[in-house]
Amino acid sequence: MLGAIAGDIVxxxxxxxxxxxxxxxxxxxxxxxxxxTVLTVAVADAILNHRGYVGCFHEYYLRYPGAGFGAGFxxxxxxxxxxxxxSYGNGAAMRVSAVAWAKDTLDEVLRxxxxxAEVTHDHPEGVKGAMATASAVFLARKGKSKSAIRDYVTGQxxxxxxxxxxxxxxGYAFDVSCQGSVPESIICFLESExxxxxxxxxxxxxxxxxxxxxxxxxxxxxxxxxxxxxxARQVRARLEPDLLDTVQIFRRRFQ
Numbered sequence: 001m002l003g004a005i006a007g008d009i010v011x012x013x014x015x016x017x018x019x020x021x022x023x024x025x026x027x028x029x030x031x032x033x034x035x036x037t038v039l040t041v042a043v044a045d046a047i048l049n050h051r052g053y054v055g056c057f058h059e060y061y062l063r064y065p066g067a068g069f070g071a072g073f074x075x076x077x078x079x080x081x082x083x084x085x086x087s088y089g090n091g092a093a094m095r096v097s098a099v100a101w102a103k104d105t106l107d108e109v110l111r112x113x114x115x116x117a118e119v120t121h122d123h124p125e126g127v128k129g130a131m132a133t134a135s136a137v138f139l140a141r142k143g144k145s146k147s148a149i150r151d152y153v154t155g156q157x158x159x160x161x162x163x164x165x166x167x168x169x170x171g172y173a174f175d176v177s178c179q180g181s182v183p184e185s186i187i188c189f190l191e192s193e194x195x196x197x198x199x200x201x202x203x204x205x206x207x208x209x210x211x212x213x214x215x216x217x218x219x220x221x222x223x224x225x226x227x228x229x230x231x232a233r234q235v236r237a238r239l240e241p242d243l244l245d246t247v248q249i250f251r252r253r254f255q
Contacts, residue, residue, distance in 0.1 A: 001044060001250060003195065003221025004097040006235045007213030008036035010199045014209040020169055022200040027234045033243070034068040036214045039095035041243045043116060044250040047102045053119045054082050063242070070176070073120060084122035090181045092121035093129040094211045097218035100137035101254045109138045121178075129178025132157040133215055136186055141222030146190050149219075159183040165191050165201045172205045181208055185215035192216070195224045196231065 013030045042060040046053050061069060061077035069077070072087050096113050103109045110131050117130035132153050139149045150161045161183060168184055175181050185202055192198035198220035202213040221227055227235070236244055 001098050002227045004040050004214045004218035005037045007199050007217030008210045011203050011210035011213035014203050018206040020206045022204045036094045038064045038067045041246050043095050044098040045246050086123050087121040088123035088125035089176050090178050090211050092117040092126040093133040093182050094214045096130045096134045097137050100134045109134050125178045129182040136219045137222050140219050174207050176208050185212040188216040189219040195220045
């Protein structure tokens, strides 16, 4: 889960800037957590304390209303609504990583990822993005190879993962849909050399940088055996105490 948060914080400065290079400062004074982190922690809280996702999402939105939530989610949470709103945005995928660490089998991960997505993102593409991301994280933490992860995600969800980052980058534009950002985020992990490289790949596409790095980082954490200490220190220093406490409790219990 810390890998997802690291990606969010690293990408936060570059969201919407159309950056097209891997050569950039990983952290700066402007690097901060966004709604991606807030909802990732909300999912962890729901799992840890056996709470409903809807109630957790409402609560965490009210704690951090200025964290950069999408308009659809903000309207839903501010109104205290419980019915989903048909979104296929990548918010369903960016918040789901805790599910893949808390569950013991792939079937359980897929089932819980669907539940987690459907409370807001009940469009088939929104559900698919969450399930694909969660399954990739689970397979990565279980020691599966990149080729095995690619084959499973392609076969199960139909995402085309045979492109390279260099092929995607020139024509890629900002896209918050699952179908337009989740496959690319997974490719950024698949093509990476290490954890940091997965984040640099994601940011360098020039799209929804924080969310794409969040997704790529969530998979990379499992595959590469954690988040590098120098990155983890920077991440922890930027989290509010309540968010950090939940992260640390979750990691002690499940990771």
